[in-house]
Amino acid sequence: MPPLLDALRRPLTSLRLSVTDRCNLRCAYCMPEEEYRWLDRAALLTFEELSRLVDLFLSLGVTKVRLTGGEPLVRRDLAELVAQLARKPGLTDLALTTNGLLLAAEAGALRRAGLHRLTVSLDTLEPARFERLTRRSGLDQVLAGIEAARTAGFRELKLDTVVLRGVNDDELAPLLRYAKSVGAELRFIEYMDVGGATRWRREDVVDRRELLARVAAAFGPATPLPARDAAPAERFVLPDGTTFGIIASTTAPFCRSCDRSRLTADGHWFLCLYATRGIDLRAPLRAGADDAALRALIVPAWSGRSDRGAEERLALADRGAFAPLPQLRDDPHLEMHTRGG
Numbered sequence: 149m150p151p152l153l154d155a156l157r158r159p160l161t162s163l164r165l166s167v168t169d170r171c172n173l174r175c176a177y178c179m180p181e182e183e184y185r186w187l188d189r190a191a192l193l194t195f196e197e198l199s200r201l202v203d204l205f206l207s208l209g210v211t212k213v214r215l216t217g218g219e220p221l222v223r224r225d226l227a228e229l230v231a232q233l234a235r236k237p238g239l240t241d242l243a244l245t246t247n248g249l250l251l252a253a254e255a256g257a258l259r260r261a262g263l264h265r266l267t268v269s270l271d272t273l274e275p276a277r278f279e280r281l282t283r284r285s286g287l288d289q290v291l292a293g294i295e296a297a298r299t300a301g302f303r304e305l306k307l308d309t310v311v312l313r314g315v316n317d318d319e320l321a322p323l324l325r326y327a328k329s330v331g332a333e334l335r336f337i338e339y340m341d342v343g344g345a346t347r348w349r350r351e352d353v354v355d356r357r358e359l360l361a362r363v364a365a366a367f368g369p370a371t372p373l374p375a376r377d378a379a380p381a382e383r384f385v386l387p388d389g390t391t392f393g394i395i396a397s398t399t400a401p402f403c404r405s406c407d408r409s410r411l412t413a414d415g416h417w418f419l420c421l422y423a424t425r426g427i428d429l430r431a432p433l434r435a436g437a438d439d440a441a442l443r444a445l446i447v448p449a450w451s452g453r454s455d456r457g458a459e460e461r462l463a464l465a466d467r468g469a470f471a472p473l474p475q476l477r478d479d480p481h482l483e484m485h486t487r488g489g
């Protein structure tokens with residue numbers, strides 16, 4: 149069926165499925181606080197419930213699903229969910245974003261279960277810096293996870309690096325070289341003022357323009373490549389053949405072509421990364437709603453969608469953290485690690 153269009157004629161084709169709000173790292177740009185309020189465990193959707201909701205979204209034109217979190221690999225038996233989803237005929241792209249910490253043990257099972265693509269977040273190659281940035285140890289495990297992903301046969305491997313000024317912005321060249329050495333494509337992500345990024349400051353963002361200048365200083369000029377799909381990354385190639393991407397969500401947002409929505413692990417559906425409220429699909433699901441009743445919640449919401457969160461943030465004269473701490477404590481759904489990056 150033709151995809152459902154929103155008020156700005158953007159199709160509902162991509163769904164980010166957060167399978168847990170828990171995480172085994174505490175990245176400074178995502179979870180900088182000492183304590184968090186977690187989702188109620190009884191509220192987490194079971195694999196059967198997740199699968200049913202995915203079926204519903206597929207029936208409305210979604211073709212791409214990305215599993216995320218929190219850290220998706222801390223959800224027990226994730227490969228079983230992958231296997232259930234991979235069997236769905238309408239799902240042409242099934243991907244996973246992970247911090248890589250538990251990947252070495254899981255890569256083979258995920259591949260066998262039918263996962264198509266894998267993105268690993270990697271912000272530094274220096275162990276001491278990894279510990280400072282994530283407040284946990286484990287860079288070796290992440291690198292072993294990337295190796296295991298290659299061995300398991302994941303070909304379109306991507307590595308995502310959030311660049312923070314004064315933290316890891318001196319590692320652009322080593323990270324690019326490392327990515328090339330493992331046959332992966334690196335994407336630099338601008339530091340975003342998403343919910344949870346309570347320490348965000350404009351001065352700490354290394355923007356697209358500066359990233360390109362710094363990469364060019366190390367490797368020579370970067371030539372733009374045509375976009376491969378509706379992905380938000382702009383792609384470039386360097387004189388030595390290395391390809392890489394930049395996701396300039398902070399200074400050059402791509403809301404105009406945004407086809408993605410997010411489902412939290414407890415079944416709240418968000419139409420935008422910056423939306424302050426989601427639509428609760430869990431309550432009607434557990435109350436026995438049939439597919440028509442659930443579609444009646446989804447269809448009008450998407451049809452009326454006019455969200456352009458990142459563009460609106462860009463227009464703000466005085467830009468700081470998206471949600472203050474008391475608000476995050478009050479509603480954990482505002483957190484990036486809850487709604488899924």
Ligand code: SAM
Pocket residue numbers: 171177178216217218219220245246247248268269308309310337338339340341342345484485488489
């Ligand atoms: N835990 C997994 C991981 O880190 O890959 C998946 C969830 S994480 C929320 C998804 C992505 O969001 C990661 O690549 C992470 O770097 C990115 N992210 C989190 N906070 C961010 C921020 N403030 N600015 C830019 N990207 C951010």
Ligand code: SF4
Pocket residue numbers: 171172173174175178179217218219247269485
């Ligand atoms: Fe880091 Fe991902 Fe965990 Fe956020 S959810 S703290 S980005 S590993």
Ligand code: SF4
Pocket residue numbers: 401402403404406407408419420421422455456457458459
């Ligand atoms: Fe899409 Fe909202 Fe992100 Fe813009 S800010 S790209 S509308 S999710």
